[in-house]
Amino acid sequence: MSDVASQFYADEFERVESLLPGAGNIQLDDQRKKALEYFLAQGLPTTRQENWKYTSLAALEKKPLPLKREQDHVEPSLAEILEVAVLPQAEHRLVFVDGRFAPALSKHALAVGVRAGALSSRVADRPDEGLPLSSPNHCALVSLGLALSEDGLDLTIPAGVSIHSPILVMFVSASAGHSVFPASAIHLAEGARVTLVEQHIALHNESAFAQILTRVTLDQDADLTHVKLQVEGERTIHLADTEVDVAARAQYHSVVLALGASIGREDLRINLNASGAHADLDGAYLPRKRMHLDHHTTVRHVSPNCTSRQSYRGILDEAGRGVFNGRVVVEKDAQHTDAQQSNANLLLSENAEIDTKPQLEIFADDVKCSHGATVGQLDPAELFYLRSRGIDEAAARALVTFAFAARVLSSLESQEALYSSLRKALFTHLPGGSVLEDLSL
């Protein structure tokens, strides 16, 4: 292992090690060191690995970015944050700036017993518990994140608590040219219910690197709607690894909108661990210019009577490139599994490209599994119909494209404010979307 990036992050680790939350606690220090060693042994993933075949991290390999130094910190103003927030009116807002919790920009009025704040505080207060993020699933990037994470979201909703208005969590890149490693732990106890809106955004259009680690645990009958809006612009490398454990009758609903990164990669693994668990995954990716947006999902049906549905939609313009790899594993005991998957793509340019692959691994015999992938262009009959009603060609294209993408939001329709904000985010990032009129009707 030769590479520049490994040496670079080994040096960074040495520099920041003693500054990390809870540093000095032997167990914690050891956990971080081991993670770093694992990363150093593996190195960054390369396209020789099946899982990374279509997504090259050569840019990161060549030019790794440092963690931010304290003296470089510039706190954005609240006005700046609210201006870019997808839900500026959110009652509960937790803001992380360059990977660290920013209490002055955050506010919440959550019920007693709800813990919503900085994971660094929890780790500093109770270092003996270690990082509540460990994953049996070893991966070099996850290990790098574990070693270098300075902070992240700590969210625990106690049993039976239902939070009615969405919690907005903003990960803001304020100063360019840095690496951030936010790591978050989310736990919904029995019957808890919440909608979490995670927004990743940059206040600059320079290079940045984010390696994001998220671990979600849903106890039985819990219900989490997890929206992720990724809009960091064309020069950010955004790699996210999310693992979700879903207990009996609990529901995990993910809506991911990947709207802008030079390289964006979402690894989303869902484990349906007990009977009646359900996962609903909706996603849209809109690569344009030279963006590369990759979604790898794994839905693992461990127990009988679980259901999952995945629907991902790609809109690929200019030299944009998309990757969708949807894996469904039905384990031996997982009888009466119902697993659906679909991936539909709209290619708007000759230079755009999509690699889509379903991957079904079924070891039980009494299961219903379906999958389908399509790649198409805008339908000329639809465009003519709209034009024949006086809608000009550019608007007709934008409208049909928007309608195609917006379907991934349809499950959020009942949450009106969120739904309309996300539709707006979607159409402002859509090829030609600016010509669309107010879509609130």
Added chain:
Amino acid sequence: MLHIKDLTAEVDGKPILKGINLTVNAGEIHAVMGPNGSGKSTLASILAGRDGYEITGGSVMYQGKDLLDMPAEDRARDGVFLAFQYPVEIPGVSNIYLLKAAVNARRRHRGMQELDAMDFLSLVKEKVRFMEMDEKMLYRAVNEGFSGGEKKRNEILQMIMLEPTLALLDETDSGLDIDALKVVSKGVNSLRSPERAMILVTHYQRLLDYITPDYVHVLSAGRIIKSGGPELALELERQGYAWLTGDQKDAPSKGVAQ
């Protein structure tokens, strides 16, 4: 208002229209009848501006302008409206959004103020009631999952919202039961005025019981082979097209004489 002169057109090198001549004046209703495959939809589509046809000769003037030179959207804004034989489903775009965008595009073009949300809503609701439709359809995706009859009513709803100058109705009557046919005819008749003209493309005489045309033309194999008054449609119903086209398959059938 509309002057079609020696219009010839082909699709994929195959001649479809072989010299159409037709003049339509303001206030007139023309019925274009003819056997399947004779080129009726092709003519209507070319007038509305659909791509994919090669115009090999002739001209079409509309209100003194070269219609064939205008993109489809400009024709629509200038008052040309096509009610589709097969209305297109547009998933994800609601009917009300399309109606509002279409009405305002036309109003802007005429130098009128756009309708605000309230005025638009009360207007559209009134028209929906007039067409005996369910208000809920306004919030459904355009034509998606609509029955054949609902689609045709929806076309007429769009038409009466847009108040076109030249309406082209392509087989709006086909697939309608008698009640739907009455409602659709009511919609069409409500637009009759001295400033407007209509071309009704139809296979059957049935529609013409409710909307009396001023002229009837028979299109066969890409040519208008006969023109006359409303009595020509009745003649066609009795005799089929065979006496005109000389083709046995165009003889009257049960389907025609219902």
